[in-house]
Amino acid sequence: MTVTVLGISGSPHRHGNTETLLDSFLDGARSAGAVVEKVVLKDLDYSACRGCNACHKDGECIVKDDAIPLFERMMAADCVVVASPIYSMGITAQLKGFIDRGQFLWARRFVTKTLEFSPEHLARHKGIFISTAGQNRDNVFDGAYPSLTALFHDAGFEYYGNIVANNMDEHKGIKNHPTALADAFRKGQTIVAEIEKLKTQQGI
Amino acid sequence: MTIKVLAFAGSPRRHGNSEMLLDWVLASMAEDPEVSVEKAALTEANINICRGCNACEKLNKCIQRDGMDIYHDKIIDADIILLSAPIYCMGIAAPAKALIDRMQVFRSRKYVLRLPVIPPERKGKRLGAFLASAGQDWPHVFDAAIPSVKCFYHVIDIRDADISYLMINHVDEKGAIGTHPTAQADAVQLGKTMIAEIRKRLAA
Numbered sequence: 001m002t003v004t005v006l007g008i009s010g011s012p013h014r015h016g017n018t019e020t021l022l023d024s025f026l027d028g029a030r031s032a033g034a035v036v037e038k039v040v041l042k043d044l045d046y047s048a049c050r051g052c053n054a055c056h057k058d059g060e061c062i063v064k065d066d067a068i069p070l071f072e073r074m075m076a077a078d079c080v081v082v083a084s085p086i087y088s089m090g091i092t093a094q095l096k097g098f099i100d101r102g103q104f105l106w107a108r109r110f111v112t113k114t115l116e117f118s119p120e121h122l123a124r125h126k127g128i129f130i131s132t133a134g135q136n137r138d139n140v141f142d143g144a145y146p147s148l149t150a151l152f153h154d155a156g157f158e159y160y161g162n163i164v165a166n167n168m169d170e171h172k173g174i175k176n177h178p179t180a181l182a183d184a185f186r187k188g189q190t191i192v193a194e195i196e197k198l199k200t201q202q203g204i
Numbered sequence: 205m206t207i208k209v210l211a212f213a214g215s216p217r218r219h220g221n222s223e224m225l226l227d228w229v230l231a232s233m234a235e236d237p238e239v240s241v242e243k244a245a246l247t248e249a250n251i252n253i254c255r256g257c258n259a260c261e262k263l264n265k266c267i268q269r270d271g272m273d274i275y276h277d278k279i280i281d282a283d284i285i286l287l288s289a290p291i292y293c294m295g296i297a298a299p300a301k302a303l304i305d306r307m308q309v310f311r312s313r314k315y316v317l318r319l320p321v322i323p324p325e326r327k328g329k330r331l332g333a334f335l336a337s338a339g340q341d342w343p344h345v346f347d348a349a350i351p352s353v354k355c356f357y358h359v360i361d362i363r364d365a366d367i368s369y370l371m372i373n374h375v376d377e378k379g380a381i382g383t384h385p386t387a388q389a390d391a392v393q394l395g396k397t398m399i400a401e402i403r404k405r406l407a408a
Contacts, residue, residue: 013256048298051217051290053377085256089351090295093253093302100292139351146294146348 001204003195005029005188006077007038008070010084010095014042017132017165017174022083024181025130025163028188029079033196037077039070041094046070048097055104059112067101075155078195079126082148086133090143099147105154117156124198126191127157129164130184132174136167163187207402209233210275210282211243214289214300218247221337221381225370226288228388229335232395233284239399244275246299251275254305260312264319272306279310279360280322283402284331287356289349291338296349304356311359321361329405331398332357333368335391339376346371370394 007026011018022038030036046067054062061068074080084095091099108115117125129148133140141164152159165171165180174180211230213223226243233239250271259267266272279285289300296304313319322330334353338345350369357367370390375381382388 011256012253016256048216049292051215051220051292051297087254087256087305088301088307088355090301090304090348090355092256093298093305096293096295096301097253097298099295100298102293106293143295143348143351150293 001196001199003034003079003192003199004077005034005036005079005081005192006074007036007081008074008083008098009038009040010082010092010098012042012092012094013085014040016085017168018083018085018130020174021132021163021165021180021184022081022130024184025081025128025188028185029192032189032192034079034192039073041098044070046098046101049100049103055107056111059104059108059114061101061104063101067098068104070098071102071105071155078124078199079128079191080152080155080157081128081130082151083130084144086131086135086140086144089140091147096147099151102151102154106150109154120202121156122158124195124202124204125157126160126195127152128160128187128191129162131162131164132168133164133166134169136170138166140166160191205238205403205406207236207239207284207399207406208282209239209241209284209286210278211241211286212288212300212303213243213245214287214303215297216247216299217290217378218245220290220378221372221375222288222290222335224379224381225335225337225372225387225391226286228391229286229333229370229395232392233399236399242278246303249275251303251306253302254308260309261316264313264317266306266309276309283329283406284333284398285357285360285362286333286335287353288335291336291340291345291349294345294348296352301352304352307356307359314359321359327361328363328366329402330362331366331368331402332362333370333394333398336371337375337381338371338373341374343373345373368394368398
């Protein structure tokens with residue numbers, strides 16, 4: 001029973017704190033036997049959602065670039081792990097740009113009503129948000145969660161949880177954080193085992 | 205006395221609901237002969253995303269050469285800065301978030317290099333307003349955008365208490381705000397109130 005995990009890195013800064021934390025999660029998932037892929041949004045070419053609402057007619061996005069194929073890849077995975085640092089109390093413009101393009105999925109669910117996910121589907125598809133922030137405020141991640149909720153729900157994933165680490169400025173980077181990397185690795189292992197169990201139970 | 209108003213229209217859709225809201229405020233402000241208004245549509249402003257390189261922490265400027273070269277000085281010079289944007293996927297639309305993230309150069313100036321963003325005598329003499337629209341009818345649809353909006357204004361020395369908000373939910377199709385019972389009147393009033401307030405502040 002193979003579990004597939006797709007990591008999406010939404011940081012414009014390669015191999016920084018957030019991507020390192022994502023890598024640790026993906027390493028954990030790989031060690032538990034998952035087939036793991038990572039996509040770096042910085043390497044893709046996609047534009048912002050134009051707000052044209054054309055997708056409200058037929059559920060299709062009229063903008064042809066790298067965004068829609070990535071949504072398709074995402075929806076083919078059992079687990080999607082989306083990572084973004086916090087910039088200005090929110091997710092990066094790069095990740096927000098991708099999430100906004102998911103409007104066609106929302107349109108399929110609520111306007112054309114051509115997309116529906118069963119409770120079983122939602123249970124075995126897990127979405128996780130990974131983030132780091134320089135600031136030490138506890139609420140620094142709060143502005144990020146609602147957009148991740150929108151993304152996961154529209155693409156058919158249960159919002160399983162968050163792996164977040166704040167106060168990066170003081171720790172001088174994720175590598176000096178006492179627990180974050182090991183925790184992310186363990187969570188990568190745990191989630192693969194959990195999805196494997198669910199798939200077996202559901203006979204998938 | 206000239207009152208300088210700088211407005212950013214942050215929607216990828218031109219002349220839609222959030223921009224209509226902005227235009228009402230601007231027209232109301234511009235009725236005052238001492239007001240000079242400049243409006244920038246982010247669809248045409250050529251503002252790239254922040255790369256997270258942190259070079260501004262050392263250089264006191266951004267390494268990217270783009271539209272921000274023009275707006276950097278205008279942001280410092282303005283007495284009133286307006287930002288309009290729609291809510292997409294429960295957060296501020298990506299082009300507006302891109303502008304907000306590029307304020308990092310001011311944050312570095314203020315908190316890393318400990319240099320003034322505006323001359324000390326202009327402190328408390330700047331006002332901001334966030335004008336937003338959302339398709340959803342949930343009252344909490346704007347919540348996740350607000351921390352980033354506060355961050356935007358905070359680093360350019362506009363205090364939380366000096367930010368006004370006019371946020372209209374349940375308007376989705378282009379122009380829907382035109383039939384909203386209170387939006388236009390509230391926008392016109394906001395324009396008047398802000399000009400009266402800034403005139404008082406500038407005279408003090």
